Amino acid sequence: MSFSLYSFARSCFWSLPTPLRDSLHGVRHALVRRFRAQPAIVEQRVADLDWSEFCNVALRGVSHRAIIIVEPCIDWEGTLFQRPQQMALALGCLGCLVIYKTNGDGLTGFRQMAENVWIAHDSAVNTIPNAVRIFYSTASLTKLKDFHAACRQGRVVYEYIDSIDESLFGEEGIIRHLHLLKQAAFNNADVIISSATVLYEEVLVHGKVRNCALVPNGVDVQHFRNVRSLAVYPEFLCDFRKNHKRVVGYFGAIAPWLWYEVIDQVSALMPDVGFVFIGLDYPGCAQKLPQRGNVIYIGTVNYAVLPVYAQLFDVCFIPFRPGDVARTTSPVKLFEYFALEKPVVVASDMNECVAFPEVFAGGDAIELTAAINQAFAVCGEESYCIKLRKLADANSWNVRAMAYLSALES
Secondary structure, three states, X not given: OOHHHHHHHHHHHHOOOHHHHHHOHHXXXXXXXXXXXXXXXXXXXXXXXXXXXHXXXXXXXXXXXXXXXXXXXOOOOOOOOOHHHHHHHHHHHOOOEEEEEOOOXXXXXXXXEEXXXXXXXXXXXXXXXXXXXXXXXXXXXXXXHHHHHHHHHOEEEEEEOOXXXXXXXXXXXXXXXXXXXXXXXXXXXXXXXXXXXXXXXXXXXXXXXXXXXEOOOOEOHHHHHOOOOOOOOOHHHHHHHHOOXXXXXXXXXXXXXXXXXXXXXXXXXXXXXXXXXXXXXXXXXXXXXXXXXXXXEOOOOOHHHHHHHHOOOOEEEEOEOOOHHHHHOOOHHHHHHHHHOOOEEXXXXXXXXXXXXOOEEEOOHHHHHHXXXXXXXXXXXXXXXXXXXXXXXXXXXXXXXXXXXXXXXX
């Protein structure tokens, strides 16, 4: 669809009577997502190596601070670029050899992704001596027998990064399996790393592992701070921004744990404010977003250009539904919002967010509306931006990786 055709269609849409227009917002959202345009990302692929080649290049004659094997959790080049990949990169920068196992990424063998960081799809990895094996609490494909085998072979780290909640994992069988993995880790892991205070306290009370550490999520500061200024946005997004002088934005999963009823109420209470949602749609969840003229969902945006899109936000939003997920989540996006120097508004159940006095919060639609207005009032204020800049620096992935290594080496 050309931009001229899009502009014509858009003009026709906004000329419709209000009741008819409101009834068609769902169709509008679908068309916008279907024809959205994003800057192209072009990468030069390095040839994959087999086991022998990998040993010669990465293992033989090379000294590393530690060899760390990340057990399969999410594909390296999947839609989400989150804690597992970020921590791998940060540990690589600190001199560790990190081997990130994947079942996807179109890989057979080994592929270097950064200095000291490789992705791997080869069972020979399991034979590397003196390696530290990392298992994530969210990795539903992890087999209990593989976890116990790793415990017998060497040191094992269990990353407890989310409450094992039905809204996160859905299927009862998966939840039961993850609980069994958690119990095995609480009894047998060498180190347990927790991403949130509530999870860390649970480990202290119920775990038998003596070496525990609290290592929240973080941010790649330079990625979100050094934003390219010459990016070209899709025309529909430029039009939306022009029609809303103030914009509240969210990027992340469009998932069951968002507080859809309150998002609807807040967007209704603030009809002159634009609300932009960016992220992967868990099946059916995007349909729960408000069908209003001041709300737009644009689908996923590549991590490489995500900071560019987020520059359109005046205020950033994390509206998680009250409950265990909200209380136990350390959102990566919180620290990314800090690096963007954008005020942040969250649901007041989000303990890891409201711990920062710079964050605005509310427990219902009225309170969140007031919090958003408070955030607008400090948007762009130099003294406030300096505070956010310092928070981002203090919560970088490099800082997190140093704490992580300290736990491993203690």
